[in-house]
Amino acid sequence: MTEYEQTLLARAAARQDRLIRDCLVLYAGANLPSPAAQGAYSAALSAYPAMGPSFAKEQPDTDLVSELEEAVRRQICDLLGAGWAEPRLPSCTYANLAVFHALTRPGDLFFGPAAQHGGHLSQRRGGTPDVVGLRVTDLPYDRERLCLDGHAAARMIERDRPAMVLLGRSIMLKPDDLAPVVAAARQAGAITVFDASHVLGLIMGGTYPNPLAAGVDVLTSSTYKTFPGRPHSIVAGRDPAHGALLAGVIDRQLLANNDTGRLPSLLVSLCEAKEEIGDYARAISRGTRRLATALRAEGLTVRVAEPDETPTHQLLVPLPPSVPQAGAIRIFAEDGILLGTCADPAVPGGHALRIGTQFITRHKTGDTPDWDEIARRLAQTFGKLSR
The missing domain is CATH 3.90.1150.10 (Aspartate Aminotransferase, domain 1)
Structure with a gap:
């Protein structure tokens, strides 16, 4: 050296x-x-892959990984009031990509935030939605109130009937009004996704309204901003059928290996979140x-x-x-x-x-x-x- x-x-x-x-x-x-969360990282858990669903993996000696996956899922569901959770993807960009693959088809119409309004590369025109072949339309934004224009977005959804609407941005100064968007999307048959990367800890802590409780179908997030964990991601949702579709994409097409040594650290951070x-x-x-x-x-x-x-x-x-x-x-x-x-x-x-x-x-x-x-x-x- x-x-x-x-x-x-x-x-x-x-x-x-x-x-x-x-x-x-x-x-x-x-x-x-x-x-405590830093010290919980376990390199030995990542010594070899742990491919596949929990307790049905391709490699030997992976039951502990499966138990950790299930324990993390339970904690996420508890903290967010979710019906299912997925903790295996390494970042929220990958989580968004997987959700797009699982719940849309190439050519579907997709509404997401514009770059000028804080749209992240994994949410916006020219970014990750394009990788999946989605047709992207920018969501309207209220420049005076510095938030999503929920009523204008609802009118667009009613008129154009997209397959998916992605909410949340990298610039979020206060909560958006999600109610009109959720109602319009449900009427139009669109799936709603909320990227909570910047406000996950605030949602869990009760100072930002819980999008899942507001009727959003799927929540994606990173884990190192207002939620103080190691860089990772979580996905959670209301309908277990969506979780099954996502798990199918992960197991069959997307994830051959991941750093499962991070699971104990994420579990510690989630348990700490319940208290703090x-x-x-x-x-x-x-x-x-x-x-x-x-x-x-x-x-x-x-x-x-x-x-x-x-x-x-x-x-x-x-x-x-x-x-x-x-x-x-x-x-x-x-x-x-x-x-x-x-x-x-x-x-x-x-x-x-x-x-x-x-x-x-x-x-x-x-x-x-x-x-x-x-x-x-x-x-x-x-x-x-x-x-």
Whole structure:
């Protein structure tokens, strides 16, 4: 091993302490599992594949993997009020791909969020839906209220009768009104899917309405944002028939092997969520509100949920048109602040800083984050962008 490679390994080993102690992590898609969840990873479970359904796998000595799969499924169903759950896929992009394969056919009409409104590559035109051969139409968005235009979406569904409607985005400042969309989709025979990657922990914690309880058919999610686990995915739903179709695609066509050593870690994170996720979700929403207030006091424009609405972990600060996104990220990183940028859904062609409160809320060094000091640091660096 070269000295350079040894240096890389040392830096990797020190990264967690650096993120918690030396950086202000305000990236909206970041988190770390607990020490117990990190320690539960089992490399021995991934020593060889465990292909196929639980307790009917092709390899020997896989009953423990099957038991873990079933235990994780039970916890997911418990936390989300779901009728079935699928924990085997490595990320939500793969989960969305599998759901598209299982529940649609090439050429079907698909409604999903536009990139300008926060549509992720696994949800939008030109991304994963295209891989499956779906015809993609953008869902309407309310630029003034910064959320899905549920009534306009319902009218589109009634008129065009898509096969699938995907809800949820990478920019989610507050809950969408899902009721008119769910009702129209049910009338039109469309399957509804909610990508909860950014708000899974808030759903489990009760500060974001549960889409499954609202009648959405399938929920997909990653597990490392407001839900503080290792990178993975979950899929859950109401109708076991949908779960059976998804499992068939996974078993026959998609998953020859996966890192089953992650299952114990996911199980620990889910069990911890039963005890802690409510307090955590409420602290995230409080932090978002306090940070928004503090940033406005520093003179910055902030896009966040209205005072009578419950905020998520996200708030946006519009960027000057002359500032490139990559340049903004770099300047903040040089000051020890890790955050991202995104399209500004309120301004066509505009961009914004996307700030998340979930990491610092969980990994704060004191009793509570000092949101006024965080806002001061953000404003100080923001002032450098136009220089």
